[in-house]
Amino acid sequence: MNVWxxxxxxxxxxxxxxxxxLFIILLRELLAKIAFLSVSAGFILHSVxxxxxxxxxxxxPVTNLHESLSFFAWAxxxxxxxxxxxxxxKVLGPFISTLAxxxxxxxxxxxxxxxxxxxxxxxxxLPIHVIFxxxxxxxxxxxxxxxIMYVIQEHQVKSKxxxxxxxxxxxxxxxxxINYKALTFxxxxxxxxxxxxxxxxQYAWGSYWSWDPKETWSxxxxxxxxxxxxxxxxxxxxxxxxxxxxxxxFLAIVFTFLGVNLLLxxxxxxxxx
Amino acid sequence: xxILVIGINHKTAPVELREKLSxxxxxxxRSLSRLLEFPEFAENMILxxxxxxxxxxxTRDVERGIVALKNFLAEYHGVSLEEFEKSLYVHLGxxxxxxxxxxxxxxxSMVVGEPQILGQIKEAHNIAAYHNASGIILNKLLxxxxxxxxxxRTETKIGDSAVSISYAAVELAKKIFGALEDKAVMLLGxxxxxxxxxxxxxxxxxxxxxxxxxxxxRAVNLAMIFNGEAIEFDGFHEQLEGVDIVISSTGAxxxxxxxxxxxxxxxxxxxxxxxxxxxxxPRDIDPEVNGIENVYLYDIDDLQEVVDTNRxxxxxxxxxxxxxxEEEVLKFYHWHKSLDVVPTVVSLKEKLEExxxxxxxxxxxxxxxxxxxxxxxxxxxxxxxxxxILHDPVTVLKSSDxxxxxHVYVDAVRKLFxxxxxxxxxxxRQGGDDGD
Numbered sequence: 001m002n003v004w005x006x007x008x009x010x011x012x013x014x015x016x017x018x019x020x021x022l023f024i025i026l027l028r029e030l031l032a033k034i035a036f037l038s039v040s041a042g043f044i045l046h047s048v049x050x051x052x053x054x055x056x057x058x059x060x061p062v063t064n065l066h067e068s069l070s071f072f073a074w075a076x077x078x079x080x081x082x083x084x085x086x087x088x089x090k091v092l093g094p095f096i097s098t099l100a101x102x103x104x105x106x107x108x109x110x111x112x113x114x115x116x117x118x119x120x121x122x123x124x125x126l127p128i129h130v131i132f133x134x135x136x137x138x139x140x141x142x143x144x145x146x147x148i149m150y151v152i153q154e155h156q157v158k159s160k161x162x163x164x165x166x167x168x169x170x171x172x173x174x175x176x177x178i179n180y181k182a183l184t185f186x187x188x189x190x191x192x193x194x195x196x197x198x199x200x201x202q203y204a205w206g207s208y209w210s211w212d213p214k215e216t217w218s219x220x221x222x223x224x225x226x227x228x229x230x231x232x233x234x235x236x237x238x239x240x241x242x243x244x245x246x247x248x249x250f251l252a253i254v255f256t257f258l259g260v261n262l263l264l265x266x267x268x269x270x271x272x273x
Numbered sequence: 274x275x276i277l278v279i280g281i282n283h284k285t286a287p288v289e290l291r292e293k294l295s296x297x298x299x300x301x302x303r304s305l306s307r308l309l310e311f312p313e314f315a316e317n318m319i320l321x322x323x324x325x326x327x328x329x330x331x332t333r334d335v336e337r338g339i340v341a342l343k344n345f346l347a348e349y350h351g352v353s354l355e356e357f358e359k360s361l362y363v364h365l366g367x368x369x370x371x372x373x374x375x376x377x378x379x380x381x382s383m384v385v386g387e388p389q390i391l392g393q394i395k396e397a398h399n400i401a402a403y404h405n406a407s408g409i410i411l412n413k414l415l416x417x418x419x420x421x422x423x424x425x426r427t428e429t430k431i432g433d434s435a436v437s438i439s440y441a442a443v444e445l446a447k448k449i450f451g452a453l454e455d456k457a458v459m460l461l462g463x464x465x466x467x468x469x470x471x472x473x474x475x476x477x478x479x480x481x482x483x484x485x486x487x488x489x490x491r492a493v494n495l496a497m498i499f500n501g502e503a504i505e506f507d508g509f510h511e512q513l514e515g516v517d518i519v520i521s522s523t524g525a526x527x528x529x530x531x532x533x534x535x536x537x538x539x540x541x542x543x544x545x546x547x548x549x550x551x552x553x554x555p556r557d558i559d560p561e562v563n564g565i566e567n568v569y570l571y572d573i574d575d576l577q578e579v580v581d582t583n584r585x586x587x588x589x590x591x592x593x594x595x596x597x598x599e600e601e602v603l604k605f606y607h608w609h610k611s612l613d614v615v616p617t618v619v620s621l622k623e624k625l626e627e628x629x630x631x632x633x634x635x636x637x638x639x640x641x642x643x644x645x646x647x648x649x650x651x652x653x654x655x656x657x658x659x660x661x662i663l664h665d666p667v668t669v670l671k672s673s674d675x676x677x678x679x680h681v682y683v684d685a686v687r688k689l690f691x692x693x694x695x696x697x698x699x700x701x702r703q704g705g706d707d708g709d
Contacts, residue, residue: 027430157448158563160575162582166448167434172546173451236543239567 002053002061003112005045006070010104012042013073017101020094024168032090039097043077050074057114060127062134064115065261069107071130072257073100075138083142087178089170095145125200133193133218137253139186140225143179144250150175150243172239179242180232187225194218217256224249274315274410274612274680275335278364278372279342280327283383286360288323293352296321301397304349305406313341315680316408318401318415320376322393324383329373331410339363367606370414374598374605377418378425379432386431386587391422409680410612414605421601428597431590434583439470441579442550442571443477446518449548449569457481459516461509462523463495466552470520471499483516485509487523513538520550521557530558535565552576611687612680614670620692625663629655 019035022028050071053061061067080096083089149169156166169175197218198208209215228245231237237245281291296304296319308317308330317330328346332338343361347354364372375381379390398415401407407415426432435441443453450456456479460471463486471482482501485508486492492503504512513519513534523529530549539547549570551558556572563570571579611617633655637648670682686692 153448157445157569160571160578162445162448162579171447171451172449177451236545238544239546241566 002049005049009046017097024094046074062130066107066110066112069103073103075134076141079138120204129196136186136189139182143182143246146175146178147243147246213260221252274331276369277330278369281360282325294326305404313338316411317406320397371602373418374421377422417605425594429590429593438576441576442470443473453478457516458518459483461521464522467520467522514541518548522553528559532561535562612683617683625659
């Protein structure tokens with residue numbers, strides 16, 4: 001049942017992404033509206049899929065790659081919808097929905113069976129740790145999208161070629177403001193995510209920190225964002241530098257999330273997928 | 274009843290001539306009333322702006338109408354016809370409809386896509402309506418024109434991008450800062466274009482204005498206009514830190530701002546972005562400044578390039594707008610045509626005949642037994658009734674064809690009998706430019 005709802009969610013996201021891409025080409029408001037409705041409907045279905053899977057599995061469904069990818073996508077869309085309330089930036093839609101889709105399609109292909117939970121994962125800390133970590137990551141995903149938009153827009157203004165893209169993108173001021181906002185929300189979330197993970201590690205493995213690759217890379221990611229936040233507040237790293245840092249930071253997140261699982265081995269590798 | 278437009282505009286006549294033929298203020302109402310007395314015209318309206326003088330009228334006799342309007346223009350303004358006849362354009366029927374739709378949509382304007390003309394037409398129509406000079410056809414025509422203008426504005430990007438240097442500067446400022454609400458502007462030197470740009474920036478929300486000029490008094494005067502503050506020219510470097518937008522147009526023979534100056538300022542600002550607009554020739558600001566992080570420098574050529582791209586864009590959008598106009602011209606033309614007596618009489622007869630047929634068939638089918646003869650007499654009875662009913666209205670319609678008020682009758686008949694051709698049908702559409 002949850003898989004069926006999940007597939008329907010993917011279909012809605014595909015629809016939304018197509019509409020959003022058409023919107024960004026044709027700039028017809030109606031398309032953006034339809035796309036937004038599809039994304040919102042997709043998000044609701046996605047949430048339903050989670051609840052269903054939770055009920056079927058009996059634990060928070062974030063324990064294999066299919067589940068984590070799907071949860072990550074869910075968090076990204078959720079964060080976008082929350083931001084949309086405040087900023088109403090429609091052109092962010094195509095970026096976000098594409099990103100969500102990039103996560104959802106492998107999630108759709110990967111094995112979806114509910115397997116018995118590894119003993120180490122049977123803990124209340126599992127949902128807490130994962131939810132904070134992923135919410136933080138999702139906020140940074142948004143900053144990643146606006147970072148890309150910033151770099152494009154900045155290049156156009158700087159090089160004095162105000163082209164078709166420039167007209168479709170928000171102003172540098174707004175993009176930079178989102179970058180900062182994302183940092184102020186994302187950084188505490190990421191920090192709590194790491195701390196709760198560390199506490200859980202103490203219960204599960206008897207040590208707060210054991211330098212396994214996932215932990216190391218989380219720390220690297222955290223340091224990147226800490227550096228950006230620090231520089232931003234003291235010397236005024238804003239604009240292009242901040243945007244580029246947001247892009248690099250998110251690439252580090254993606255590597256921590258996927259690269260470590262696929263390329264390196266460690267405690268965090270719980271399932272083959 | 275034909276629609277007729279006669280007029281001159283910025284493309285056909287120089288400003289001296291346009292001035293001579295213009296109708297100003299009070300005159301407008303008087304001339305409308307004068308035109309109403311002409312037997313040639315049923316309705317009229319005058320549009321008089323600095324770029325065009327046009328008279329719209331509906332007439333039964335086009336040839337005489339044109340002559341009457343030409344003579345009216347000449348006599349009213351005391352100008353000989355020869356003086357302006359070459360500059361006059363005359364549009365009839367479908368071409369006239371297209372003309373007003375294009376004018377209202379700003380496709381015929383000096384700067385394509387500038388929206389002022391729509392307001393001017395609305396005003397002209399209000400005055401005409403107030404003096405009872407416009408009637409059913411012109412009212413409908415104008416409402417459609419407003420509707421077309423609205424469609425063009427929302428469905429194309431014709432008015433979206435700035436086509437003057439000063440607006441382009443504002444557009445860029447918005448691209449850099451987003452909202453301009455809390456932004457401060459510095460004017461270095463004074464010049465018409467710099468003042469204009471500053472004015473637009475303030476309209477767009479910019480808060481504080483600082484003016485520096487080589488002659489202090491000039492700075493004071495200028496600062497007064499913008500409700501800003503004047504500073505000594507030599508001290509402007511110290512004030513740079515507090516401003517976001519700098520408009521420079523001094524007559525200095527060399528650069529007054531060098532990269533090292535700006536670098537110091539931007540650091541002190543913690544890299545809060547700055548936008549330099551250099552409209553001086555020779556330039557005031559070293560182009561290298563544009564290379565500094567979070568600093569954007571546009572000189573007059575850069576701005577001109579933005580304007581040129583925007584103009585091209587408007588022209589591309591204008592082509593799409595022409596398609597919308599064409600579509601709407603066709604719609605209006607059909608409605609207008611339907612106001613002719615003959616097609617109305619035909620469709621009225623058809624409608625009644627259809628009702629007769631339907632009711633008769635119903636009645637006949639309920640009879641169990643009926644002879645051919647009885648059936649035929651029923652046929653002729655019902656036909657006769659229809660004919661009798663139709664006789665008077667058709668006679669009145671046809672005789673009204675010779676009068677000025679035909680279209681009132683025709684329109685009434687079409688509405689009362691809900692005849693096809695009135696698009697969408699019914700009185701609801703009559704009032705609105707609110708669309709399909």
